[in-house]
Amino acid sequence: MKNHTLSRRQFLKASAAFTAAAALPEQLAKPAPRVAGRLWQEIAPGVPREECLILENPSGSVLPAGDFNRWRAGYGAFWVCGLQQLALDALWYIDPDAGINGVWDNALAAEPPIYNEDFTQMTVKLREGIYWSDGVEFTADDLYYTVELLKNTPGMGSQGLFESNVDHMEQPDKYTVIFYLKKPNSRFHAVFTVRWGAVYMMPKHIFEKVEDPIAFTFNPPVSLGAYKLRDYDPNGKWVLWERREDWQRTSVARLGEVSVKYVMYIDPGPSDKRVLAQMAHELDVIHDITPEGRITLARQSPSSVGWFPSFPWAHPDPTLPAVIYNNEKPGLDKREVRWALTLAIDIVQVALASYRGAATISAIHVPPTGMYPQYYHEPLEPWLNDFTIKVGGEDYKPYDPTAAQRIADEARKSLGDLVPTDPEILKKYIGAGWWKHDLAAAEQLMLDAGMRKKNGKWVLPDGSDFKVPLLSMSESNPTMNRAAAMVVENWAEFGIDTTLDAQANPWPIMGSGEYTASLAWTIETWGGHPDLFFFLQYWHSRVYRPSGEVSVGSNSMRWKHPELDRIIEEIEKIHFDDPRGIELGLEFCKLAVQEMPITPLMAYNVFTTMDTTYFTGYPSIDDPYTNPVPNWGNTKYMFVKIKPKSS
């Protein structure tokens, strides 16, 4: 008697046949319509390559594709897929560099903000004749609605900001909104002022019809900028924008002709692939690559240009990578120890390890970028040369004005003629001086602080361990990681018990204070404007949070000082453009140098590299009309200066 209707072999054969049939793409079985004939030069159907500027989206693939609700809380790669650069617009922009017509631009606003005397009212007058891409005029209704909706909708990015600041608003006419603030705030306009990003305007006529503004994807986005969405990849690899036919009715039109017809932001993959893509002229603007990749392009791709025409090529962002100490940790709570750790760092080695020397160093606590060398670095140079600290009871001058020169000399050994020799150019490109690498002075400072050496390692005055693991970024930022590795090496040589603690995302760890030292940044500035309240707002003792609690903003080093509070309070009382602001900024710089709560290193150099095969007119140190780093909202100004070569 047969137990089975199918034998084992028959079953296996039948299963294999069934699986193969099911796996065959059904599409192969039916005649497939051909894709409409595409010219090989086309980057997308109907989009000629020479008319399409291709830029890297440094946030990678835009997932989920098709979400353009920039106002929702949290960050998404879609913010910088062209949305905030091309389609959205804000009241004001401050350029991180020199700007097209100066650093301040009244974009959607007709003039700068008008405050009353005690900064409890801010009046905004809007520009007339600006239209959304669907033909509706932009008016005070949109501004009023934007603030009202954001204020009343938890889960929107700026809800807390408006809730805590705005008492009510008035709209006296079609182009004016008056904000009545709950408390004096001389910097309230900053929320509407783009430095990388800001609160962008919402189209009232779209959002007012939406039931759930948090879930709304704003797709397709109605544009207020010179471009509108043409298409995007459902897998987020590219987003294509097309110049509006009525681009003259947008805020950039008064600055020049928008000549680039199409713009595409893509995810080109890791650094090596970006280099290959630009050498093949398939990527016009690289956001950032490794120093080695930049050197390769300098040597092998004559059409590639950078911010600087030669070494160090990179655009220095108004961000200040630094060695950040948790000022609450035993040992690091002493100024002498923080200074000792500073003098134990060899900035030449750090610059070479991180950027192959292509760094722009800063001895003071503001980035050496944009207009800041004029505002702060140059005026402070004489003071730095004379500045002294007490080492073993004696006055000691820690400043080394030759640091940048020494970096250039070392870099020249491997890069040869790529490194300039003119001292003035070097100062402009690499910065001025930094702090001496002086282990003897560092040792004396440690002894002055009561620290002792045991078995070749520094210990706390009570003999307990003094461990300083250095937190850094791993794959997310290899350049910073390499800098951190060199600092660890320098400190270990000095007898510090230290290790490198590389994390993919160190920021939340710093925020919670669960660290000892970190190589990251806590100082970012406007770049073009000297006001330091941009970061100092977080450094007042009234918003101080001890380790274990999450810091408010960037005071992750847990530094507080009565003099710092005084400076911040004075800044709060003066107008944004008051010349006294620079004086107070200089006072801050001097205080920070004396206390050294963090050790400033260099600007955050971004190796933005632009290919001139199809387009020209990119910003550079010689024409610094804006920042070329493509994820900045401020790069909207590039599109009135970049011209296709074919035109």
Add this chain to the structure above:
Amino acid sequence: MRKFVLRYLIPRIIQYLTLIFVGITLTYIIPRLAPTNPVEAQVSMMIARGSSLDPDAIEAMRAALTELYGLSGSPVEQYFAFWSRLFRGDLGPSLGNFPTPVSEMIGQALPYTLRLLIPALIISWIFGNFFGALSSYYPENKALNVVEVLGQVVRSIPYYIVAIVLLVVFSYFIPIFPFSGAYPIGTRPDWSSLDFILTYLEHSVLPAATLILVGFGGWFVGMKSLTSNIISEDYVVYAEIVGLKKRNILVQYIMRTAMLPQLTALAMSLGTVFSGALIMEVVFGYPGVGSLAIRAVYSNDYSMIMGITIYSIIGVATAVFLIDLLYPLFDPRVRYQ
């Protein structure tokens, strides 16, 4: 049949469900032991990118995101809420891409991963096992020795290095394959178009070649070591003595016997494809689950990490479960009893 159900099927189903329960619970716990959380990751990302937020705004955003992401309440409350959602098939919203559902994002990425990884895995498995057995049975064959050396060399190289080498050679020096992606920039996926499918296949060649080359070495070595023991078994020696054809001995006596552990390994490997080939997808810019996983880790996207891991756990557990049930079909020596 009753005996089969009681003594074999039910214990294995219990084992299967327990494995999934423990795996998912661990997946729930582990990301929460990390020193960071998705709310801080989001807030710090916004601050690190230079957004102008005053201190009050930051505090309010923290509270709002905690509420929105469903992270308010005790870990135990969150754990039960998580299971309650999971039983309804809801993996929750992605915290790094809020409010898009995790299942929607995985659903979009998974077909790309499966289309690439499954064929690559099966091809490398077939060739690796075939040549591994041949190499073991014909140790004097010089061509097979060369194949073995190449397999061993490639196997010892990390697969992202193999990927980059292939990329540089075949996309740059000999530019016959594309640099990146599953299809060209500027193209929308259109699975009804033969042109698109051919383009897609062209883009899959290098990623697949990487996986096949690296996978081949592993299967090759595994099969060779398995068969080298079987060759000296009595029944093989006997088959040779009685003068059976060498090809028959190799296929029916040696390979079939050695195939069982390789089938188990194949099933487990098929289960793991749900988690994608992380670095390969990053190197080739491939829009699969591996790319999603890396982004989720960077942004502390608990929901996404759990979603991908749950798919993987269920994939591996199901594959092992099925292979347990199917063993007797492949090897008549195995019986449920």
